[in-house]
Structures are given as structure tokens and as C-alpha cells.
Amino acid sequence: MLDLSGKNALITGIANNRSIAWGIAQQLHKAGANICVTYLPDEKGRFEKKVRDVVKPISPTIILPCDVQDELQIQETFNHISNNLGKLDILIHCLAFSDKEGLEGDYSNISREVFNQSLDISTFSLGNMVKYAKPIMNEGGSILTLTYVGGVKVIPNYNLMGIAKAGLEMSVRYLANELGPDNIRINAISAGPMRTLASSAVGGILDMINHVEKVAPLKRTVTQLEVGNTAAFLCSDLASGITGQIVYVDAGYTIMGM
């Protein structure tokens, strides 16, 4: 029943084969979606090469550079999609960044510069991408972002990213209200902790994973492909009544009181 054939999906945030965005890309592809991806460009082109290698098995139709701090690159990404594919059905926002300073020690020591950069990339970018996506999205379209329970409860060291995720989750609700009349949905998946490039910057990430493996009802954490499966569902017509929600894919961890 889960069928995404004929749907154009733009997936941001693949850095390597551990990326949650890669898990999502694989499962959307499996469900029949036409996949386009963006990568964060760097001067030596290392990210581009890595991403092109990783995504080869699913042969994306379009691969573009898109640094969400670069307004022109965002515009060019959506112009390119519009000119080459016409319309977009699915947008996956699967990116975040904080300087190490924001992910360990005292929260009150975080500098304005580090705070602004992290919130710009991790929070503002969602609404800003929606601004460009909205005019080219088909009715019935679906947008998805990724969050973590550290945006709702205190998780040691998650510090600045917790603030970014709290803002991101509230953005999902405001955007759901904005997009609903056009029959475009937006949701977030709150994923359990996984080892990725981004999470390796969070102080004590391995302790977080070990703790979840002990405490969560399923006695493990989750995989990128499990997040991908839920993403495919949320982006499909099977989820046509779901918008503005934070869906937990965390092996049940957050239901526990101790």
C-alpha cells in the first residue's frame, strides 16, 4: 500500500552512509519516489565526492550543492527542481550544526556567534526552505524534519542543539498551520540516538546510546532505515491526516519515567 511512485522527493543532509538522510533516501527510493539530493559543498569538493559515491545505488535524478546559509544556493536548488521536474512532492530537511562549544560544558558559556550560527543552520533553515518549496509543491505534498528529545527535556551536553530543536519543533507546528490550507503537510521525526557524523560532536554520545539500550522498552536504539521507514509512511498518502506532529522513532525510550 505504501506507494511513492510518481512523487519527486528532495532530500537534504546526506554526508555519508551513516547519515539519517541516507536511510530516508533509501526507503523513499524503495517506495518508488524519484530522488533528488543536496550536499553541503566544501572548497576541496570532498563532501560532494563522498555523497556522489554513497547515493550511486539509487541513481538520484538531481544532485546539487546547497549550503543553507547561502541564500543563492537555496534559490538555485528550488529553481533547478522547478525547471527540470516541474513540481515537488516531498522535502526532507535532515540537517543541523553546532560548533563543539555548543555541545559540551555550561550552556551559559555559549557565545552569540556560535548560538546564531547553529540556530541559523538548524532551525531557521526549515522555514526558509519551505518559503522556496511552497510555490512548487503539489497539493498533497509532505515536508519532514528531524529532531531529538533533547529539544523537550534536558539531555546532558546536548545544550545548544536542544534550544535549536525546541525552535525547530515549534516551527513545524506554525508551518503546519500555514501550509494546511494548501493541503501540504509537515511533521518531524524525533529519532533515538544513533552514531553519525553530527552526533559524534555531542559530548558523551556513546553513553547516551548505551543508556537507551538499557532503558528503552525495545532494549536497543533505532537504525537509520527504521527512521527511513517512518519517513516514507509520513510522506505517503497513508499519512494524509497527520500534520504538525512530532513522531517518536526511539524504541520507546521517551515513555519511561526511570
Ligand SMILES: NC(=O)c1ccc[n+]([C@@H]2O[C@H](COP(=O)([O-])OP(=O)(O)OC[C@H]3O[C@@H](n4cnc5c(N)ncnc54)[C@H](O)[C@@H]3O)[C@@H](O)[C@H]2O)c1
Ligand atoms: N544522530 C542522531 O542521534 C540524531 C538523533 C535525532 C535527530 N538527529 C537529527 O538528524 C539530522 C541529521 O543528522 P545525522 O545524525 O544524520 O548526522 P549527519 O552528520 O549525517 O547529517 C547532518 C547533515 O547536516 C549537513 N549540514 C550541516 N551544515 C549544513 C549547512 N550549512 N547547509 C546544509 N547542510 C548542512 C551536513 O552536511 C550533514 O549532511 C539532524 O537534524 C540531527 O540533529 C540525529
